[in-house]
Amino acid sequence: MPGPAIVTLALFLIIFCLLSKAFYNRTKNKNKNFPPGPKCLPIIGNLHIFDVKNPSKTFTQLSKKFGPVFSVQLGTQKMVILYGYDAVKDAFMNHAEELSERADIPIFTEASKGYGIVFSNGENWKVMRRFTISTLRDFGMGKKSIEDRINEECDSLVQIIKSYGGKPFENTTILNTAVANVIISILLGHRYDYGDPTILKLMSLINENFKLLGSPMVMLYNMYPKLIGWLPGSHRKILKNNSDVNDFIMEAFTKQKNRLDVNHQENFIDAFLIKQLEKNPESRRYFHNDNLITLVSNLIVAGLETTSTVLRWGLLLMMKYPDIQKNVQREINQIIGQRQPQIEDRKQMPYTDAVIHEIQRFGNIIPAIVPLATTQGVKFRGYFLPKGTHVIPLLGSVLKDKTYFEKPDEFYPEHFLNSQGHFVKNEAFLPFSAGKRRCTGEILAKTELFLFFTRLFQTFTIQAPPNTEVDITPVFGFTNTPMSHKICAVLRHND
Ligand code: HEM
Known part of the structure; x- marks a missing residue:
């Protein structure tokens, strides 16, 4: 092998080892009670097992192997998947508060900067949601x-x-x-x-x-x-x-x-602009x-x-x-x-x-919602999900649950x-x-x-x-x- 090729190969191997180590350190699971899932590869996690044309198929196969609560890893991000109506209902009925936060997904965070309703959290989300409804x-x-x-x-x-x-x-x-x-x-x-x-x-x-x-x-x-x-x-x-x-x-x-008439709110934006004019701290802070x-x-x-x-x-x-x-x-x-x-x-x-x-x-039409994140550690069906765990309730698995629909x-x-x-x-x-x-x-x-x-x-x-x-x-x-x-x-x- 010529000299430059050996150097390139050596560099590639060093980078690969460093990335793998960083990946391992970030993703190794210290929590023994985390929902089970398939084995991960360095860098890509479980990406290689997904049927890209139909990811629901992969989730169905995984649920057969690991049950209604399991985990997958996309890159370095572990996610807990809730499969079927019973698991999803259990989560939303018994852990509604702990599952009220939207996970930080970079493309959405970058686009929304934490404002609005769909991708915001905490007090901002509460105020925007109340106002919207x-x-x-x-x-x-x-x-x-x-x-x-x-x-x-x-x-x-x-x-x-x-x-x-x-x-x-x-x-x-x-x-x-x-x-x-x-x-x-x-x-x-x-x-x-x-x-x-x-x-x-x-x-x-x-x-x-x-x-x-x-x-x-x-x-x-x-x-x-x-x-x-x-x-x-x-x-x-x-x-x-x-x-x-x-x-x-x-x-x-x-x-x-420019043409706002405070006594004649005609649409949603008017209502928001009128809130802006209010002098109370909530309006100043959020509107x-x-x-x-x-x-x-x-x-x-x-x-x-x-x-x-x-x-x-x-x-x-x-x-x-x-x-x-x-x-x-x-x-x-x-x-x-x-x-x-x-x-x-x-x-x-x-x-x-x-x-x-x-x-x-x-x-x-929405087989999986944008992931949620636990607001605190949650004990769920014998597992422990630490604060900040990403959770995806698969709505598609609920709508096609054969226990509830005769011909799903x-x-x-x-x-x-x-x-x-x-x-x-x-x-x-x-x-x-x-x-x-x-x-x-x-x-x-x-x-x-x-x-x-x-x-x-x-x-x-x-x-x-x-x-x-x-x-x-x-x-x-x-x-x-x-x-x-x-x-x-x-x-x-x-x-
Ligand atoms: C057939 C039509 C629709 C379907 C199937 C649908 C479904 C959904 C689903 C599955 C979610 C995610 C909930 C979650 O994260 O747990 C959602 C959230 C949301 N939808 Fe709809 N939606 C529909 C129409 C609408 C319409 C017409 C509006 C606007 C007025 C709307 C406004 C929102 C908002 C603002 C959220 C975010 C709520 C939050 O994060 O607090 N949706 N929708």
Whole structure:
């Protein structure tokens, strides 16, 4: 071997040994009572055992070997995984307080700087969460006024879909716009036309970030932020997109600040700006522009991709199962007829309600939530999780738990119906999670899903384009989405 090659090899071996030692020191488990998990390799931990196309598969295999509470290691980060409804319920019911903190995941920490609601902790999170829940309620969440806003958006959505005249089209952007308009009208007080370049740009930034979150470079960045941070790649793109979304919000609220009328709060941002004017210590400390921008951005991101992905699953599954679609339309004919759907109708529509629940269960759009971290040492099911342990309750394993759902891998609305055709709740239906961090937009999302879904099937029959097979295989990522596909929306003739 020539001299320079020997030197390079020797250097490589020395670096490898040093990294392995550093890795071992950081990750060796001093806690003998930690949940078990597979053996780790230096540097990468357990990354090599993951099925990158479908990580849920790996988790299922691990749960068979180690039980419902086990650990995995991604790089240097150990994580405890809770698999199946019983373990997840046990954690959220008996350790809600200890599981109220969001783990420090570098890409999210860097983007949010600890502000807003989704990635913040401690008092900042409590104040922002309290304000969010009460202000969303003031602006109509769970009330008639929000129903009217959604119904107006349904009118526009129906018009735009009609314009395709039953010809095939891709529905992602259209459904995204409809859902974005609902949340933006609550936050900023206005809506955008379908095709408006501002809303298209905003949605493309958000969609791109959701896609990039699952990329290998971002995973590496989350494991070794200092080492990877300065390299180009998806992590940089996410941060740039995030900053562009923040600029959009900044511009919107600066305009609003100039015309703020304290006696006429018209939207969420107005309510925040009025808090800013208060002189008490809490307002001074928490109601500043950094929190405003991150909070509004959190709500747009959390409320947009999620709700519209569920709707896309809904249209795709109805296209796949036309008999179920017919049953839904029959119930719409009987209970609603030609008038505008109201949320009150849901009580009398057990079949449609069951179908919407099953779409959310089967679609399983958030298979794993952003990790939580224990706020103190926790004894859990015979194990000990030290303070700061990252914990991931796998919502996907709950929604597909075969103890609670008869046919977990099939689309089967009967999961939510009894033998008399009445709607029945299922305690393992947790797509909005549980505990202190559960979704704050659940009521809004459920109202949107019911009104958009019933209006679409009142007006159209959704069919696959001629000579195409309907494929319901998901694209796995941070969110599970349907594969790109086209639909035909054929106007109904009151059949
Ligand atoms: C079908 C639609 C939706 C689904 C499936 C969904 C699901 C979820 C899930 C699983 C979480 C994580 C909870 C956890 O960490 O334990 C979450 C958090 C959150 N969601 Fe939703 N969500 C939806 C719609 C919305 C909407 C419309 C909004 C906005 C109004 C929203 C706002 C939030 C916020 C702010 C959080 C963070 C809560 C916190 O950390 O305290 N979500 N959502």
